[in-house]
Amino acid sequence: MILASVTANNFRNLEPDPITFHAQTNLVVGRNGQGKTNLLEAIYFLATTKSFRTPRLANVVRFEQPSVFVSGALQRQRIEKALSIGVEAAESRRRVLMVNEESVSLHDYLAAMSVFAYSAARLEILRGAPEERRRFLDRGVASINPAYLQDLIRYARVLRQRNALLQSGSHGSLEAWDAEFAISAAAVQRARAAYADELSAAFAEIVARHGYHIRDLRMTYRPSGVDDPARVRRLEIRARTSLAGPQRDNIEFAIDGRNAAEVLSGGEQKMIVLLLKFAKLELFRRRHGESALFLLDDLDAELDLEILQNLLTRLPSETQLFATSAKEPVVGALQSGPHRRLVIEKGRVIDSRDFS
């Protein structure tokens, strides 16, 4: 799929002029604080209704403005789609999602456009709490199977009900909730396990193909299960909360049995996360027979530029790429193929030029 243009209204510092893109590579350059990352964030917001920088959407709305509105023209298998999203900044958080000027459900909206984003903030996948890794995995599962979101929502609801029951201390219906919990937990863990398998295989392939020096990195999905249900149930009744299940799953990244976040340097961690993103992108392409958009935010010189360049040249040509960097060597590595260079200043694209 190709994003032909985007228009952002009241999105951080971006000016409301339409910005048109190259079908392959878009290099967004400019001094710091001019709006490079904001542009990528607006594209991510258009595709996912979320930000990759902040969980608080109010932060993306321009200061003292009531709402934010982003629209874009997407070409998908030669069919044009006009997507738009509006979100109110106020308490109400009212959200309007439209495809071809018709209001659609979140589920249908998310299915219209797919994007993967790499940013340095994503190092949380390696360093952060298990919750970060679960979210990383869940986004991947949902990207190839949108119905998975229903499984997740259902599971979250059952978990809240079961915890409320344990909290209340009266367990007359615990057995019924346990059965419902087991069914919905199994659906989530089955989908996570299948995706984790595929992802670690694709990841290993990429690492091997590009000869990255860290070869023995293992990604292992560790579902939180129960060997002795009766014992866990007794502990749960005492703890008044659920002690096992998808809410406690983890994914381990290990090198020779040691936690990757502790062994690897900052640059190596960035490289691993980048390779993981390429693996996710590859799984999406295999499943859908087309490429998702790929956002690379704030690439820095700590990355292995030779491998980055190799990775990019090996991307299927229909993968549309958006990259920002403040570092000259990185920009140099990115502009080997046909691309558009967009110079951004004070939230406005002041120069846009194609190179072949």
Next chain:
Amino acid sequence: MTAPPLANLINEFTKLPGVGGKSAARLAYAILKRPAAEAEALAAAILEVKAKIFRCSTCNNMTDVDPCAICTDARRDPSLICVVEEAFNIPTIEQTRDYKGMFHVLLGALSPLKGVGPQDIDVAGLVRRVRSGSIREVIIATNPNVEGEATALYIAQQLRPLGVRTTRLAFGLPVGGDLEYADQVTMAKALEGRREI
């Protein structure tokens, strides 16, 4: 400022399900515009329904005679019971015209978050009916959402020792749905494809 009697009526309307402030005001102003006789008829109908309608002592359906018209209908199969959450779910099942058994209204679904436990819904009444009568099958038609599914499992567990065939509607609907919104065809398929739990 809205005159107090008018504000009072608007406030009463907002207590009804699905009626927000704007709809409540629209209803109140509509009543004001219409002849006094219509307002009296509406008030009388509301009072009458409260005075004459009560729950059937057998199945909890809303009725003006006890037992209700369904419980006493000789053309119906008394060995079949369809269990629903609310009395307003009965017409949804009835519209299929395929179902010719009895009903049992639970008066809700299990929801620890709302403080609703087994003692707050009428499973005990259902168990009593199964014990005392010659019941062949209990069809559980609670909503296809998390609370409805847990309630169905709970009922199945309570009925298991009694040895009665217990089935669950087969919904092609996504989970999170509501029986209320199922159309005639969906409902007929759900009944037809019911499975033992």
